[in-house]
Amino acid sequence: MCVADFNGDGALDLATANQTAGTISVLWNNGLGAFTLKSDFAVAANPMSIAAADFNNDGAVDVVTANWSGSGICNVLLNDGSGNFGVPSTVGYGGAIGVYPADVNHDGWVDLIEAGNGPDAVLITFNLGNGTFNATADGHYSVRGYPNAVVAADLEKDGDLDVASASSWEASGYIATVLRNDGTGVFSGRVDNTVDLGPYDIIAADFNGDGSVDLGTANIANGTVSILLNTCCSGKRGNVNLIGGIDASDLSSLVSYLTGGMFVPPCTDAANVNGLAGVDATDLSSLVSYLTGGSFVLVNCP
Numbered sequence: 001m002c003v004a005d006f007n008g009d010g011a012l013d014l015a016t017a018n019q020t021a022g023t024i025s026v027l028w029n030n031g032l033g034a035f036t037l038k039s040d041f042a043v044a045a046n047p048m049s050i051a052a053a054d055f056n057n058d059g060a061v062d063v064v065t066a067n068w069s070g071s072g073i074c075n076v077l078l079n080d081g082s083g084n085f086g087v088p089s090t091v092g093y094g095g096a097i098g099v100y101p102a103d104v105n106h107d108g109w110v111d112l113i114e115a116g117n118g119p120d121a122v123l124i125t126f127n128l129g130n131g132t133f134n135a136t137a138d139g140h141y142s143v144r145g146y147p148n149a150v151v152a153a154d155l156e157k158d159g160d161l162d163v164a165s166a167s168s169w170e171a172s173g174y175i176a177t178v179l180r181n182d183g184t185g186v187f188s189g190r191v192d193n194t195v196d197l198g199p200y201d202i203i204a205a206d207f208n209g210d211g212s213v214d215l216g217t218a219n220i221a222n223g224t225v226s227i228l229l230n231t232c233c234s235g236k237r238g239n240v241n242l243i244g245g246i247d248a249s250d251l252s253s254l255v256s257y258l259t260g261g262m263f264v265p266p267c268t269d270a271a272n273v274n275g276l277a278g279v280d281a282t283d284l285s286s287l288v289s290y291l292t293g294g295s296f297v298l299v300n301c302p
Contacts, residue, residue, distance in 0.1 A: 001014060001015065001016045001017075001050065002014075002015050002050050002051050002052040002063070003015075003052070004052040004061040005061065006026055006028075006052075006060075006061055006079060006083045007028065007082055007083035008060070008081060008082070008083075009029075009031070010031075011029035011030070011031045012029055013026055013027060013028055013029050013035075013083070014026070014027040014029075014035060015027070015050055015052065015063055016050065017043075017047035017048065017049055017050040017065050018040075018047065019046050019047055019048060021040075022042065022043060022044065022045045022046070022047065023040045023041060023042050023043060023047075024040070024041050024043055024047060024050055024063065024065060024077070024085075025038050025039070025040050025041075026038060026039045026040075026041070026083060026085075028083070039083070041077060041085045041088075042088070043065050043067060043075040043077070043088050044065075044067040044069050044073050044075055044088070044090070045067060045069035046067050046068045046069045047065040047066070047067045047075070048065075048066050048067065048068045048096075048097045048098065049065065049066045049097065049098050049099055049149070050063055050064070050065045050066075051063065051064050051099055051100060051101050052064075052101075053101035053110045054110065055076060055078065055101070055109075055110050055127060055131040056078055056130055056131025057108070057109065057131075058081070059081070060078075060079040060080065060081040061079055062076065062077060062078045062079045062085075062131065063076075063077050063079070063085065064076045064077070064099050064101060064112060065077075065088075065099070066096035066097055066098055066099040066114060066115070067096055068095065068096060068097045068117065072095040072096045072097075072116070072117075073090050073091060073096060074090075074091040074096050074099055074112060074114060075088035075089065075090060075091075076088060076089045076091060076112075076131070076132075076133065077089075078131055089132065089133070090135070091112060091125055091133045091134075091135065095116045095117040096114050096115070096116060096117075097115050097116075097117040097147075097148055097149075098114065098115030098117075098147065098148055098149040098150050098165075099112060099113065099114050099115070099150070100112075100113045100114075100149075100150045100151055100152055100163075101113070102152035102161050103127075103161070104124060104126075104152065104160075104161050104163075104181060104185040105126060105183075105184050105185030106160075106183065106184075106185075107126075107127075107129070109126075109127035109128075109129055110127055111124065111125060111126050111127050111185065112124070112125045112127075112133060113150045113152055113163055114137070114150065115147040115148055115149055115150045115165055115166075116147065117146045117147060117148060120142060120143060120144070120145065120146060120147065120167075121140050121141055121142050121143060121147070122141045122143055122147060122150060122163055122165050122177075122179060122187075123137035123139065123140055123141075124137060124138055124139035124140075124141070124163075124185060124187070125137050125138055125139075126138045126185060138185075139185065139186065139187065141179055141187050141190070143165055143167060143175070143177045143179075143190065143192075144167055144175050144177065144192060145167030145168065145174070145175050146167055146168050147165040147166065147167045147177070148166055148167070148168050148199070148200050148201065149165065149166045149200065149201045149202045150163055150164065150165045150166075150202070151163070151164050151165075151202050151203060151204045151215075152164075152204075153204035153213045154213060155178060155180075155204070155212075155213050155215075155230060155232070156180060156232060156267060156268045156269070157211075157212065157232070157268065157269055157302070158183075158268040159183070160181040160182070160183045161181055162178060162179060162180050162181045162187075163178070163179045163181070163187060164176060164177065164178050164179075164202055164204065164215050165177045165179075165202065166195075166199035166200065166201060166202040166217050167199065168198045168199055168200055168220065168221075174194065174195050174196065174197055174198060174199050174219070174221075175192050175193065175194065175195070175199070176192075176193045176194075176195050176199060176202060176215055176217050176226070176228060177190060177191070177192050177193070178190070178191040178193065178215075180264065180266070188264055189264040189266060191266065193215075193228050195217045195219065195226035195228065196217070196219040196221075196222065196224045196225075196226045197219050197220075197221035197222045197224070198219050198220040198221030198222070199217035199218065199219050199220075199226065200217075200218055200219065200220040201217065201218040202215060202216065202217050202218075203215070203216045204216075207227055207229065208229055210230075211302060212229075212230035212232060212233075213230055214227060214228060214229050214230045215227070215228040215230070216228070232266075232267035232268075232269055232270065233267050233269035233270045233301035233302065234301060235300070235301060236298035236299065236300060236301065237269065237270055237271075237272060237273050237274075237275060237298060237299045237300070237301055238250060238270065238273045238287055238290065238298050238299075239270050240253045240254045240257075240265060240270060240271045240273075240287075241253040241263070241265075241266070242266050242267060242270060246287075246290070246291075246298070247291070248291065250287065251284075251287055251288065251291060253265070254271060254273075254279075254283065254284055254287060255284065257271070257279070258279075258280070258281060258284060265279065269301055269302055270301070271283065273286045273287045273290075273298075273299070274286040274296070274299060275299040275302075
């Protein structure tokens, strides 16, 4: 279910995905918090989830569904501004079960992030700039298990929306996976986090008020909630690779990153050794100074 003002009357309406009927329903708010009227719109078979966003930048809130049917497609329904939704366009992947709209490449247009339960992957499809999308995904990122849900948030505090997915089954454990965004909508540096049995949904929020976005999963197998606190940077900056203490291995990792090597910082705040703008050569100088007994004093994490 999702919430938005679909008809522009200032009251928040509701939209549901109706798996058995192959429709979505919009329940209209009468302005007093009562929902006495509804409208139904057809989508592909087995809509499992629904989300709202303005995909064509016309000021009206549109919707997207993930349909776990034989073709496993997503449907985008554009709103004419009065709450009437047009014929759904098809974005076809395979095994779509969860979808989350977000602008992951900073172009001002809302893209689609899909949990591909069939291909065991997170799929990214860029908005072409008018509310339409390519028929196939622009990015395909393998994850462990069967991903049911995805969410986007700036988990590294670098200004880019990263992606987290919840996978309900995996041979070695139940997984919440984080994929880090390089700022262009390309993701790398997968991090797998073990949670409780059967994570079926995932949300992102700052649960402990420390300024970092944490993750929570709803676990269907035993009726629990798992909270993953974001410990991206804890204590002092400088633990570039987040392994052990601050030592020569962090220096090697930072050199690799700054010279175009294979290392990708798992936490930008930790790699930003001196706390100044961006991770750059000045951070390398600061870390060398600290490790060789120079004058640099480690800076607290934000």
